[in-house]
Amino acid sequence: xxxxxxxxxxxxxxxxxxxxxxxxxxxxxxxxxxxxxxxxxxxxxxxxxxxxxxxxxxxxxxxxxxxxxxxxxxxxxxxxxxxxxxxxxxxxxxxxxxxxxxxxxxxxxxxxxxxxxxxxxxxxxxxxxxxxxxxxxxxxxxxxxxxxxxxxxxxxxxxxxxxxxxxxxxxxxxxxxxxxxxxxxxxxxxxxxxxxxxxxxxxxxxxxxxxxxxxxxxxxxxxxxxxxxxxxxxxxxxxxxxxxxxxxxxxxxxxxxxxxxxxxxxxxxxxxxxxxxxxxxxxxxxxxxxxxxxxxxxxxxxxxxxxxxxxxxxxxxxxxxxxxx
Amino acid sequence: xxxxxxxxxxxxxxxxxxxxxxxxxxxxxxxxxxxxxxxxxxxxxxxxxxxxxxxxxxxxxxxxxxxxxxxxxxxxxxxxxxxxxxxxxxxxxxxxxxxxxxxxxxxxxxxxxxxxxxxxxxxxxxxxxxxxxxxxxxxxxxxxxxxxxxxxxxxxxxxxxxxxxxxxxxxxxxxxxxxxxxxxxxxxxxxxxxxxxxxxxxxxxxxxxxxxxxxxxxxxxxxxxxxxxxxxxxxxxxxxxxxxxxxxxxxxxxxxxxxxxxxxxxxxxxxxxxxxxxxxxxxxxxxxxxxxxxxxxxxxxxxxxxxxxxxxxxxxxxxxxxxxx
Numbered sequence: 119x120x121x122x123x124x125x126x127x128x129x130x131x132x133x134x135x136x137x138x139x140x141x142x143x144x145x146x147x148x149x150x151x152x153x154x155x156x157x158x159x160x161x162x163x164x165x166x167x168x169x170x171x172x173x174x175x176x177x178x179x180x181x182x183x184x185x186x187x188x189x190x191x192x193x194x195x196x197x198x199x200x201x202x203x204x205x206x207x208x209x210x211x212x213x214x215x216x217x218x219x220x221x222x223x224x225x226x227x228x229x230x231x232x233x234x235x236x237x238x239x240x241x242x243x244x245x246x247x248x249x250x251x252x253x254x255x256x257x258x259x260x261x262x263x264x265x266x267x268x269x270x271x272x273x274x275x276x277x278x279x280x281x282x283x284x285x286x287x288x289x290x291x292x293x294x295x296x297x298x299x300x301x302x303x304x305x306x307x308x309x310x311x312x313x314x315x316x317x318x319x320x321x322x323x324x325x326x327x328x329x330x331x332x333x334x335x336x337x338x339x340x341x342x343x344x345x346x347x348x349x350x351x352x353x354x355x356x357x358x359x360x361x362x363x364x365x366x367x368x369x370x371x372x373x374x375x376x377x378x379x380x381x382x383x384x385x386x387x388x389x390x391x392x393x394x395x396x397x398x399x400x401x402x403x404x405x406x407x408x409x410x411x412x413x414x415x416x417x418x419x420x421x422x423x424x425x426x427x428x429x430x431x432x433x434x435x436x437x438x439x440x441x442x443x
Numbered sequence: 444x445x446x447x448x449x450x451x452x453x454x455x456x457x458x459x460x461x462x463x464x465x466x467x468x469x470x471x472x473x474x475x476x477x478x479x480x481x482x483x484x485x486x487x488x489x490x491x492x493x494x495x496x497x498x499x500x501x502x503x504x505x506x507x508x509x510x511x512x513x514x515x516x517x518x519x520x521x522x523x524x525x526x527x528x529x530x531x532x533x534x535x536x537x538x539x540x541x542x543x544x545x546x547x548x549x550x551x552x553x554x555x556x557x558x559x560x561x562x563x564x565x566x567x568x569x570x571x572x573x574x575x576x577x578x579x580x581x582x583x584x585x586x587x588x589x590x591x592x593x594x595x596x597x598x599x600x601x602x603x604x605x606x607x608x609x610x611x612x613x614x615x616x617x618x619x620x621x622x623x624x625x626x627x628x629x630x631x632x633x634x635x636x637x638x639x640x641x642x643x644x645x646x647x648x649x650x651x652x653x654x655x656x657x658x659x660x661x662x663x664x665x666x667x668x669x670x671x672x673x674x675x676x677x678x679x680x681x682x683x684x685x686x687x688x689x690x691x692x693x694x695x696x697x698x699x700x701x702x703x704x705x706x707x708x709x710x711x712x713x714x715x716x717x718x719x720x721x722x723x724x725x726x727x728x729x730x731x732x733x734x735x736x737x738x739x740x741x742x743x744x745x746x747x748x749x750x751x752x753x754x755x756x757x758x759x760x761x762x763x764x765x766x767x768x
Contacts, residue, residue: 155750158748158750159748159750159751162745162748162749163745163748165745166745176501176503178501178503250749379743382743383739383740383743385743386739386742386743386749386752387739389742389749390727390738390739390742390749390752390753390756391723391724391727391753392749393749393750393752393753394723394724394727394753394756394757395720395723395724396753397753397754397757398716398719398720398723398757399716399719399720402715402716402719413715414708414711414712414715415708417711417714417715418704418707418708418710418711420487420488420490420491423483423484423487423488424487424575424711424714424715424717424718425480425483425484425718426484427711427715427718428715428716428718428719428721428722429722431715431719432719432722432723432760435757
């Protein structure tokens with residue numbers, strides 16, 4: 119690239135809330151750019167202020183419309199809002215409903231809003247690491263609330279949600295006649311439950327089923343936080359203010375009960391593990407080609423089992439870790 | 444446990460096709476049992492015969508019904524069939540439609556069928572590793588075809604599918620008025636596309652859209668395999684024989700074009716990476732508590748960034764790797 123601005127210099131602009139600098143660094147993060155690493159380390163020192171909210175739920179639950187509405191609510195409350203969309207079905211990522219695109223339109227022109235979608239396909243090692251680096255950039259950039267939209271199915275998605283302060287699980291009435299939170303296995307990670315499309319006749323059934331399950335899943339000795347079920351309707355434009363209030367209440371709850379400390383520990387654990395996995399993958403892929411191929415050949419020919427090969431790989435990695443880092 | 448049979452001994456019974464031995468070893472694998480490791484290494488030597496088929500698609504697409512029907516087809520063709528269900532919405536994993544349970548009923552009593560669901564929740568490091576170990580056990584146990592049913596969203600799910608010889612992506616008409624393969628970001632990993640619930644009036648639209656997209660996504664120089672779109676209907680009991688034929692044809696294609704070699708390399712790569720990630724997670728969690736907590740504390744207090752902490756973690760791990768393995 120011709121006179122490419124060093125990531126360190128961009129990082130300095132991020133702290134001034136420079137949106138273009140944030141966007142460019144996210145692009146470098148997505149590209150697995152090694153040069154951006156030291157910049158991220160600097161950025162990380164300036165993080166910890168934002169309220170990170172994970173929005174999850176199976177495709178078709180209406181997450182994207184909900185996210186758009188939530189952004190409007192938070193903006194109306196005078197806060198800067200960042201959105202990281204890593205849901206392949208999100209209009210932010212392309213697979214879109216026109217209505218959302220239009221609603222988004224207004225948002226894009228608002229300097230208090232930053233919306234970024236991150237590609238899901240072909241990302242070796244998953245999306246958690248770049249997505250959470252992007253969250254850091256928005257946090258350091260002075261965004262008060264950061265919404266991460268993700269499909270709530272799969273280890274990577276669950277890990278991303280584990281890196282949020284507040285997790286909102288979106289359910290829609292009907293969808294396969296089953297609570298999607300169960301389908302996606304994310305019932306118990308919800309801090310706030312939403313039943314979208316609440317204008318639909320079958321919405322109440324879903325709300326009641328959900329409340330019933332939450333009662334059952336309540337275990338003594340656990341957090342005193344009672345997970346609310348918030349009905350929303352983009353048709354009737356209702357419920358989104360209540361949702362924002364519920365999210366803010368949860369943040370307050372964390373701080374007042376000191377649960378925030380455990381939450382922060384969980385976030386740190388998730389992030390360190392995700393980065394570690396990334397380093398392992400990178401090293402293996404970057405490993406002297408012949409050596410990697412030799413190992414894979416042995417595995418395909420049953421001369422070594424995957425576990426033995428993995429141990430070999432991790433041993434090989436040792437030297438490099440000491441040299442490089 | 445009182446007089447617990449050593450995993451090595453169970454492994455010997457697996458090669459004799461002992462279903463109870465397979466079931467018990469899978470349970471030990473799920474439990475993260477270290478003692479089972481050497482047994483798995485032995486088992487692995489006896490694998491490579493089975494045709495591993497990944498069945499994926501968003502919740503509600505009708506994967507479970509389809510899997511049940513496919514099992515009947517493969518059985519009718521005289522083959523032994525194993526099923527590993529890691530879709531939280533699968534009836535095999537509980538979240539069930541009665542009809543499936545009943546159809547399953549017959550299957551459970553058939554010694555040529557082995558059905559096992561694997562829990563998705565709270566599995567640190569995801570399901571790919573235990574699921575693929577289970578596939579090895581069925582492979583070594585003499586099962587000709589092994590179906591892995593998984594929700595096609597999320598890195599872990601994609602990785603599991605990467606470890607299959609043939610990937611079937613299930614789409615249902617309607618579901619959110621969008622091709623679910625796109626929503627799930629798995630359009631291009633499909634070797635065979637299914638449009639389930641083909642008896643529905645809107646099925647043809649989905650079939651045509653899908654065929655259109657497959658035409659577009661066809662790149663020159665790529666595999667000559669033309670991805671078929673197979674309509675199925677459990678209502679009309681139609682399409683499942685065609686689906687089996689398509690799956691068999693794909694296996695033949697891999698072998699005749701020698702693509703099987705690249706596919707096997709991909710499978711080996713995925714497995715070794717998954718195991719490596721697992722070892723990293725285990726080590727970190729098992730790491731001398733104070734050391735881990737100290738590291739996490741530094742991360743939460745912004746004294747070190749996740750990347751720096753991960754490098755520390757991996758360095759710590761190195762010694763242990765040399766001691767233990």
